[in-house]
Amino acid sequence: MSFFQWLGQVGITSHPGGWAATERLLARLDLKPNELAVDLGCGSGRTLTYAARKFGVKVVGVDIIPSLVSRTLVRLKDKGLIGYALAADITALPFHDETFHVAWAESVFVFLPKPDAFIEVARVLKPNGRFGMVELTWKGERYPEYCEQTRQFLGVRRYEVLTIQEWTAMLESSGFEVRAAEKMPSHSPPSPLPKWLSDWWDLMRLGIGLARQVPTRKWLEGAHRIANLFRYTVPAIFVTVKKS
Numbered sequence: 001m002s003f004f005q006w007l008g009q010v011g012i013t014s015h016p017g018g019w020a021a022t023e024r025l026l027a028r029l030d031l032k033p034n035e036l037a038v039d040l041g042c043g044s045g046r047t048l049t050y051a052a053r054k055f056g057v058k059v060v061g062v063d064i065i066p067s068l069v070s071r072t073l074v075r076l077k078d079k080g081l082i083g084y085a086l087a088a089d090i091t092a093l094p095f096h097d098e099t100f101h102v103a104w105a106e107s108v109f110v111f112l113p114k115p116d117a118f119i120e121v122a123r124v125l126k127p128n129g130r131f132g133m134v135e136l137t138w139k140g141e142r143y144p145e146y147c148e149q150t151r152q153f154l155g156v157r158r159y160e161v162l163t164i165q166e167w168t169a170m171l172e173s174s175g176f177e178v179r180a181a182e183k184m185p186s187h188s189p190p191s192p193l194p195k196w197l198s199d200w201w202d203l204m205r206l207g208i209g210l211a212r213q214v215p216t217r218k219w220l221e222g223a224h225r226i227a228n229l230f231r232y233t234v235p236a237i238f239v240t241v242k243k244s
């Protein structure tokens with residue numbers, strides 16, 4: 001089972017930098033009521049529903065795992081929000097050119113082929129459309145072997161952490177002007193607990209999901225490897241505008 005399928009079973013998702021990174025990213029994107037926004041790799045839909053409620057944007061979620069799309073749709077319905085979600089691959093988005101005012105992604109592009117995936121995002125953004133993301137960057141020296149270990153452990157095809165300069169250059173060469181590239185202070189969520197942990201139902205899902213998988217030797221080893229990766233990386237926020 002791949003990491004994404006596992007996330008689909010557990011029914012909750014998150015990203016490095018946690019809720020603090022989400023709030024900073026959305027604030028930097030300067031969302032306006034009624035703008036059409038797409039959350040790329042929306043997972044269980046927490047960020048998307050929050051953005052719809054707080055900023056009044058019309059949201060569309062895209063994720064490759066259908067059960068996560070269902071979770072997102074249920075979340076939107078439960079909160080009485082206008083929005084939609086669909087199962088699709090970010091590298092071949094089922095949208096016309098120049099559809100969205102704004103797009104964002106949280107911990108998704110590490111898994112995707114670059115620059116193709118960025119070029120696809122630029123395609124579906126309107127002229128001067130904004131794109132923001134939270135992604136892992138190296139703190140200092142690079143340790144590509146930790147990416148390879150993480151890739152193997154998660155059972156995914158690709159897992160590439162870049163330096164902040166490399167992400168910036170990749171975005172610039174894919175049709176974006178980078179307006180901000182900021183490292184978060186650290187991996188650890190700020191106190192008090194991140195919002196997603198305060199949702200008891202999600203906590204229960206996580207507990208059940210972990211109980212199904214842990215303890216197994218594979219997962220204990222994997223946790224150790226991911227701890228190594230996290231020791232040498234830090235999440236960063238990128239805010240860009242599509243070049244005209």
Ligand SMILES: C[S@@+](CC[C@H](N)C(=O)[O-])C[C@H]1O[C@@H](n2cnc3c(N)ncnc32)[C@H](O)[C@@H]1O
Pocket residue numbers: 004007013014015040041042043044045046062063064065068088089090091105106107108111112
């Ligand atoms: C680390 S999770 C982050 C989810 C969500 N952004 C969040 O922060 O909670 C990565 C997500 O990207 C999705 N994903 C990975 N590759 C994808 C692709 N090619 N197209 C669409 N979604 C993809 C996964 O299914 C997963 O939900």
